[in-house]
Amino acid sequence: MCGIYGITKKDYQLIQGYIDVCAYRGPDGSDIWQDDHVTFGHNLLAITSQPSEGKQPWITEKGNVLIYNGEIFNYQELLTTFNFTPKTTCDTELLAHLLDTKGHDCVEHLDSMHGFAYYDRQNKTITLSRDHVGIKPLFYAEISDGIIFGSEIKGMIDHVPNARCIDEFAAAAMSYSGINATKHTMFTNIKKVLPGETLVYSIEHKKFVQSQRTFITPNSNGALDNEQFRHEAHATVKMSTLGIRKFGMFLSGGLDSTLVAHELKNILGEVDSFTNEMNPNVIIGEDFNSDANCAKQFADDIGLNHHRIETTPNTVETYWTPAMQHMEQPVYNMSMPMYYYTNKCLSEKGVVVTMAGDMGDELLGGYQKYWKCKQDPPTSFDDMIWKWMHRIKRPVVLTTKIDAHDIKKELMRTIPEQLWNDKDPVNSYMAVDCITQVPEEFFSRNDQYGMRFSMEGRFPLATKRFMKYCMNIHSKYKIGINKSDTKLPTKLAYKNILPGYIIDKMKTGWTVPLIYWFHNHPHLEKLAMQYMNGDDCLKNVVSMDNWKQKKTKVVSWMMRSWAHYYRMQL
Numbered sequence: 225m226c227g228i229y230g231i232t233k234k235d236y237q238l239i240q241g242y243i244d245v246c247a248y249r250g251p252d253g254s255d256i257w258q259d260d261h262v263t264f265g266h267n268l269l270a271i272t273s274q275p276s277e278g279k280q281p282w283i284t285e286k287g288n289v290l291i292y293n294g295e296i297f298n299y300q301e302l303l304t305t306f307n308f309t310p311k312t313t314c315d316t317e318l319l320a321h322l323l324d325t326k327g328h329d330c331v332e333h334l335d336s337m338h339g340f341a342y343y344d345r346q347n348k349t350i351t352l353s354r355d356h357v358g359i360k361p362l363f364y365a366e367i368s369d370g371i372i373f374g375s376e377i378k379g380m381i382d383h384v385p386n387a388r389c390i391d392e393f394a395a396a397a398m399s400y401s402g403i404n405a406t407k408h409t410m411f412t413n414i415k416k417v418l419p420g421e422t423l424v425y426s427i428e429h430k431k432f433v434q435s436q437r438t439f440i441t442p443n444s445n446g447a448l449d450n451e452q453f454r455h456e457a458h459a460t461v462k463m464s465t466l467g468i469r470k471f472g473m474f475l476s477g478g479l480d481s482t483l484v485a486h487e488l489k490n491i492l493g494e495v496d497s498f499t500n501e502m503n504p505n506v507i508i509g510e511d512f513n514s515d516a517n518c519a520k521q522f523a524d525d526i527g528l529n530h531h532r533i534e535t536t537p538n539t540v541e542t543y544w545t546p547a548m549q550h551m552e553q554p555v556y557n558m559s560m561p562m563y564y565y566t567n568k569c570l571s572e573k574g575v576v577v578t579m580a581g582d583m584g585d586e587l588l589g590g591y592q593k594y595w596k597c598k599q600d601p602p603t604s605f606d607d608m609i610w611k612w613m614h615r616i617k618r619p620v621v622l623t624t625k626i627d628a629h630d631i632k633k634e635l636m637r638t639i640p641e642q643l644w645n646d647k648d649p650v651n652s653y654m655a656v657d658c659i660t661q662v663p664e665e666f667f668s669r670n671d672q673y674g675m676r677f678s679m680e681g682r683f684p685l686a687t688k689r690f691m692k693y694c695m696n697i698h699s700k701y702k703i704g705i706n707k708s709d710t711k712l713p714t715k716l717a718y719k720n721i722l723p724g725y726i727i728d729k730m731k732t733g734w735t736v737p738l739i740y741w742f743h744n745h746p747h748l749e750k751l752a753m754q755y756m757n758g759d760d761c762l763k764n765v766v767s768m769d770n771w772k773q774k775k776t777k778v779v780s781w782m783m784r785s786w787a788h789y790y791r792m793q794l
Contacts, residue, residue, distance in 0.1 A: 226250050226280070227267035227675070228291040228362075229379060230341050232350065232370025232427050234258050239265035242379035249293075249375060249675045257281035257289055261427050262343055262350065266291045271467040271577060271680055277312040284320040288345055292316050293375055294338030294360050295680070297463040297687055302333060328353065328422050331438055335463070335688040339375060339417070348427040356438050357583070357686050358419030358663030361671055365414045370430055376672075377414055377552045381790070387411045389793045390761065393634060396626035402556040402616050405660035406634050410553060410792075418638065419659045439640055440691040442655045444648035448701040453693075453717040460690035461487035464579065464682045472575030473497040474566075475523060475530070477515030479590070479714055480581030482522050482726050484684055486718075488579060489526050497528040498570055500535050500562055504744075506737035515732055518725055525723060533569045535562050535736060537745040543568075544751060548785040550672045555665045556620075558778035559736045564673045571677035578679055582666045583686040586657040587694040589650070589702035590711040590731060597653050598703050605644035605652075609635050612656055620766055620779050650699035658691070738778050752781045760787040761794045 227249030229242040236256055243254050243265045250267025252275040257264045266280040272295065282290040296302065296315040303310065303318065306325075310317045322330035323342050328351045337359035342351040352373060354362045364373035365384040372380050381387045394408040407415050417423060424434035461484055465471070473485050475497040489495050499519040502512045516532065523530035540561045547564035570578060585591050593615060602608035609632055643655045670681040684690070694713070702712055708730070715727050742749055756771050762784055770780035786792075 226269055226291075226293040227375040228280075228293050228339060228341055229265040229374040230291065230350070231263050231372045231383075232261060232425075233263065234260055235263050238383065239263045242374055243267055245379040246374075246376050248678055251678045253279060255279060255281060257283075259345070261348060262289075264289055264291050264341065264343065269576075269675075269678055269680060271295065271469055273312060273314040273468075278314040278316055280316060282316050282320050284324045286324045286346075288320075288324060289343040290316065290320045290323065290340060292319055292338065292340040293362075294336055294340070294355065295466060295682070296334055296336040296338070297466065298333075298335040298689075299466065305333070323351070328424065328434075328436075331422055337682070337686075341373060349433070350425045350427065351422060352417050352425065353422040354417040354419060356420040356440060356688055357658055357667070357691070359667045359671075359681075359683060359686060361668060362417040363409065363414055364417065364423075370427060371425055377409065377411060380414065381411060384411070384413050387414055388791055390622070390787075392623055392625050393631070395622040396631050397634070398554070398556075399621045399623060400613050400628055400631055403661055403664040404553065405664055406631075406638050408634075411790075419663050437640055439643065439659060440655065440688065440695050441642050442645045442648055442651035442695045444645055444651045444696065444698040446696040446698065448697055448713050448716065450717040453713050454721075456690055456693045457483060457685075457717075458487050458490070460687045461684040462491050463687055463689065464684040465491055467577055469576035470574050471495065471577045471579060472570045472573065473528070474578060474580040475499050475519045475528070476581070477517070477519035477522070477726075477729075478581065478731065479711060479722075479726060479729075480584030480685060482519075482581075482722055483584070483714060483718060484579055484581045485522070485528065486526065486722060487684075489528060495528050496531065496573065496575065497523050498531045498533055498566065498573075499523075500566055501532045502737060503534050503536050504741075506740045512735070512737045514729075518729060522723065522726060531569070531573065533566055535565065537741045537748055539565050540736065540738065540741070541747055541751055544785070545789075547673070548782070549789050550676050551669075551782075551786060552672060553664070553668055554783055554786045555669065556779050556782075557665060557669070558738050558782070560669070560782065562736050563669055564676070567673040567677050567679060571679055576679055578670070578674055578681045580670065580681065580683055581685060582670075582683045583658065583662055583691075584714065585711070585731075586654050586662055587685065587691060588711045588713050589654065589699060592707060592710070594650055594654060594699075595703055595707055595710060597650050598699065601649035602653065603649075604646075605641050606632075606636070608644060608649065608653060608656065609639060612653065612660075617775075620770055620776050620783060622762070622765055622783070648699050650703065651695065654699070655695060662686075739774060742777070755781060755784040755788055758784060758788055760784055761792050762787045765794070 339360040339362035
């Protein structure tokens with residue numbers, strides 16, 4: 225796991241500055257390579273090999289240059305498939321070989337999480353690529369000298385014209401959907417390489433000359449086989465255990481994380497697990513510690529080394545500002561300080577690789593919205609995008625300059641139409657979530673906060689192998705008649721393996737009772753008012769009226785904090 229940075233000109237100082245800004249992404253070393261046409265930089269976090277073996281930028285067999293952030297989970301399989309004998313144990317060597325011999329089409333063979341840049345010195349092209357579901361980030365901007373790109377936005381903002389102006393398309397997408405799933409970022413002129421996207425940039429012609437996408441289609445041809453499901457779940461967790469560093473499990477107490485923890489325990493033997501506990505707890509409609517209590521019981525039952533992380537109003541107060549500083553792309557989630565603090569705690573316990581159960585809900589129908597989708601399914605790709613856009617009530621309106629129809633057109637250019645399967649609209653809807661909501665909210669959060677503390681985040685349920693298997697199961701086997709009949713494959717396959725208090729438990733969100741803490745902890749409101757009464761560019765857009773509404777209270781605070789920290793303009 226690493227940080228990668230580059231620009232299409234000779235500029236050692238600029239890339240060194242980028243490396244320094246993002247130094248936490250690679251405490252095991254950094255280096256720069258340049259010629260007259262490009263400058264590449266790299267921060268190294270060694271996971272699967274010793275730092276000396278994984279030093280980058282990597283000079284390939286043909287003299288090309290590769291910088292790479294990620295892991296190839298089917299590494300051993302590819303060594304056999306392509307009859308390649310490496311000189312090191314570092315998967316960067318394999319990727320370099322495949323790019324040299326197969327070109328960028330090799331990404332179709334990778335079951336990986338990655339963001340990489342590959343410089344073909346003969347053809348004077350740069351290939352930028354991101355994994356199939358966008359676990360690893362990669363951003364770029366077209367500038368006068370060509371392009372600048374990197375793993376994080378903060379290192380390029382001041383080198384991109386008008387980047388601190390809020391992008392209207394991104395703001396409109398946030399307004400309608402709660403997340404920005406377009407190619408735009410909130411920073412004008414800075415774009416994201418989309419999940420599964422590979423781009424080829426010509427230095428000579430100063431433009432992108434090729435583009436392709438890799439994604440998992442909802443074939444929906446299969447039925448549920450409990451034994452096969454367990455086999456695939458075990459296999460995908462085992463694939464994800466590559467490495468020589470300490471693992472830590474985010475154990476929320478939900479079905480997906482307990483499944484991963486169960487398989488991880490069987491594979492590794494000794495596993496450290498971590499769960500947040502709210503203090504003071506709040507029980508209004510739901511017990512905010514119900515999942516934490518289940519996680520503790522499960523950890524005790526199977527013998528995990530369990531750690532309970534206490535989250536308090538003081539935690540929120542202490543870590544709100546640093547959490548906002550490292551949240552480059554704002555999301556409508558009130559738990560960001562908790563995630564920041566949790567990653568900090570895992571790092572202090574020596575964890576370098578984190579595991580989580582994200583993607584299980586989207587693959588297997590774990591949310592009520594999928595049950596509702598089954599009752600009123602979309603009738604076409606066009607209709608699906610429209611319904612996906614309006615799946616939530618507009619929380620905060622950031623702009624009115626771009627209407628819903630323009631955003632829909634932009635999303636239809638962003639989301640592959642091949643995800644639509646008219647024989648299974650529900651599976652199609654879930655497939656869209658896999659490449660939109662999950663990378664934009666869950667994966668980005670994990671990368672930003674995990675890498676802040678030099679930790680790699682892995683998501684076993686998001687491998688290509690497991691996704692292909694799950695997307696081949698028709699949604700009728702995932703969602704039943706009743707509202708509680710969700711995520712049936714996991715529940716049925718693990719009925720006699722995972723305890724009943726996990727299988728039968730109602731799904732709850734992993735969140736912080738911030739709304740309720742405000743009433744009894746005035747120092748939180750005082751902190752929020754520093755931003756809400758501030759002079760940032762959103763003061764007339766995200767106003768005190770938003771703050772007074774329960775549903776937009778924390779979101780408005782978050783948006784104003786983000787705009788303040790990044791000195792954004794409208």
